[in-house]
Structures are given as structure tokens and as C-alpha cells.
Amino acid sequence: MHQLPKQFPEMDYLTFLLAILHVHKALCEEIFWDTAVKFAENMTLECVYPSMNSFTQIEWFKIHGVQKKFIGIFHPTHGVVLREPYDKRLHLLNSTTAPNKVILSFYNASEADVGTYSCLFNVFPRGSWEKKIRVVQSDSFETAAPLNCHVVSESGKNVTLTFQLQADWPVQQVTWEKIQSHQIDLLACCNLSQGRSYTSKYPRQILSNCSQDSRRSSILILNTTASDSGLYRCRFTAHSGENETFVAKLTIIDGKWATNVFQGQKQKKVNH
Ligand SMILES: *[C@@H]1O[C@H](CO)[C@@H](O)[C@H](O)[C@H]1NC(C)=O
Numbered sequence: 001m002h003q004l005p006k007q008f009p010e011m012d013y014l015t016f017l018l019a020i021l022h023v024h025k026a027l028c029e030e031i032f033w034d035t036a037v038k039f040a041e042n043m044t045l046e047c048v049y050p051s052m053n054s055f056t057q058i059e060w061f062k063i064h065g066v067q068k069k070f071i072g073i074f075h076p077t078h079g080v081v082l083r084e085p086y087d088k089r090l091h092l093l094n095s096t097t098a099p100n101k102v103i104l105s106f107y108n109a110s111e112a113d114v115g116t117y118s119c120l121f122n123v124f125p126r127g128s129w130e131k132k133i134r135v136v137q138s139d140s141f142e143t144a145a146p147l148n149c150h151v152v153s154e155s156g157k158n159v160t161l162t163f164q165l166q167a168d169w170p171v172q173q174v175t176w177e178k179i180q181s182h183q184i185d186l187l188a189c190c191n192l193s194q195g196r197s198y199t200s201k202y203p204r205q206i207l208s209n210c211s212q213d214s215r216r217s218s219i220l221i222l223n224t225t226a227s228d229s230g231l232y233r234c235r236f237t238a239h240s241g242e243n244e245t246f247v248a249k250l251t252i253i254d255g256k257w258a259t260n261v262f263q264g265q266k267q268k269k270v271n272h
Pocket residue numbers: 027028029030031172173191192193194
């Protein structure tokens with residue numbers, strides 16, 4: 001057992017960790033959600049804690065400005081408690097496949113349920129871990145994404161997606177997202193003023209660089225599987241709000257059938 005030195009009693013240690021978590025949250029200030037979900041009468045909001053650490057409880061809230069409205073709580077031994085009126089339109093489920101995953105499953109959502117949700121894991125001894133999910137009324141998210149290139153690879157391989165910014169303005173922020181018709185997940189967000197990235201809440205580990213070479217950005221997806229297929233969007237943003245967006249389509253095919261890997265011509269789409 002690791003003993004904490006006397007001058008750092010445990011409370012201070014926890015406070016220190018929580019302070020670090022807070023700093024991490026402030027890195028990409030523009031980012032106030034980790035996942036965006038398309039509103040539907042039946043919809044599921046998912047949180048996956050990135051390790052198997054034992055947690056004491058998981059709380060769900062709806063965020064109204066600076067206030068948090070309690071929805072429900074899951075405790076591994078005490079079970080689930082849901083607050084009215086949410087008990088009439090959703091279930092709080094623990095996953096049958098992973099003990100570190102919880103799901104808020106709406107079966108009768110109304111327009112009043114549009115908004116931002118938060119799941120809060122209380123993990124011993126690390127402190128709290130929070131993921132924010134925004135429910136928005138929208139058409140399919142995929143239609144908003146013109147394609148710049150198509151990458152085909154085999155399952156089990158590592159895939160790197162790279163984009164090079166064409167414009168000459170100074171980059172302030174680079175974000176990477178995975179886009180599905182009903183959901184957008186933030187994979188990486190790099191604030192170049194600080195040279196550090198926001199810790200993504202995406203359940204799959206995606207490696208990215210937040211380096212000085214700000215005109216070029218890449219992500220590395222290790223040991224790909226078919227479920228990594230889909231659209232990946234990279235956005236460079238300047239202080240002034242100017243931005244340039246690139247979208248890659250990734251197709252992962254079963255190793256046996258893959259014959260070649262090709263990468264289409266990169267084109268640029270410039271927003272003025
Ligand atoms: C990046 O970090 C700087 C310094 O903390 C901050 O002023 C700026 O607002 C951040 N940019 C974004 C887009 O969050």
C-alpha cells in the first residue's frame with residue numbers, strides 16, 4: 001500500500017485531484033458537450049467510464065444554465081432511484097456487457113427533454129468523472145457533412161487520419177468528431193494556446209497530437225474493428241472564428257477481404 005506523506009493528508013490529495021479534473025475541463029472552453037444526440041421519442045444516452053475502477057454511485061442530471069436538476073441515481077448494491085416525472089418516461093439501466101457503463105433510456109420523451117444532460121461517476125479514490133450529453137432537435141447529422149476523402153482499411157490494423165490546413169490564418173483550436181446519423185461524439189479537442197488537449201469521454205481510445213505543428217492534425221485509431229467505420233470530422237478554428245472543416249469516411253473491412261488501402265484526393269472546403 002502506498003502511504004501518503006504526512007504533509008499531504010488524504011483530503012488534500014483528493015482536493016488536488018479534483019482541481020486537476022477541473023483544469024482539464026477548462027481547456028477547451030468552447031466545448032460544453034461530449035456527445036450530441038438527435039432528439040427522438042425513444043433515445044438512449046450512454047456513459048462509459050474509461051476503466052474498471054470500482055465506483056460508489058452514478059448520478060444523472062439535467063443541466064439548466066448553472067443549475068443541475070437531479071434525474072436519478074444508480075448504486076451497485078442499492079439499485080436505481082428515479083425522480084418524478086422522469087420515472088414516467090425513462091429507465092436507468094446498468095449494462096449487461098460492461099459494469100462501467102450506464103444508460104439512460106427514454107421511452108416517451110417530449111420536446112421538454114431537449115437540453116443538456118450530465119452523468120457523474122463517483123470513483124474511489126480518483127474523484128468524480130463527468131460526461132455531458134446534449135440532446136438536440138436535428139435532421140440526420142450525416143447530411144451536414146460533405147466528404148473530403150475515403151479511407152479503407154482492414155480490421156485489426158491501426159489507422160491514422162491526417163488533415164493539413166490550407167488557409168494561412170493562425171489556428172487556435174482543432175477538434176475531431178465521429179459523426180453518425182443520430183449522434184456526434186467529440187474525440188479530441190486541442191487548444192493550441194495551451195498546447196494541451198481535452199480528455200475525451202469517447203469509450204474507444206483515440207490518440208491525437210496537440211503539437212506545435214498546428215497546420216497538420218491527426219488521430220490514431222488502434223486495432224480497428226468494423227464499428228470504427230463511419231465519418232470523422234476535423235475542424236480547425238481561428239481566434240477570429242474563421243474555420244476549415246474536413247471529413248473523412250472510414251471503412252473497415254474484414255481482414256480476409258481487404259486487397260488494398262487507398263486514400264482519396266484530399267480536397268478542402270473553406271468556410272468564409
Ligand atoms: C484556449 O485557451 C486559452 C487560454 O486558457 C483561452 O483563453 C481560450 O479561450 C481557449 N480557447 C478555446 C477555443 O477554448
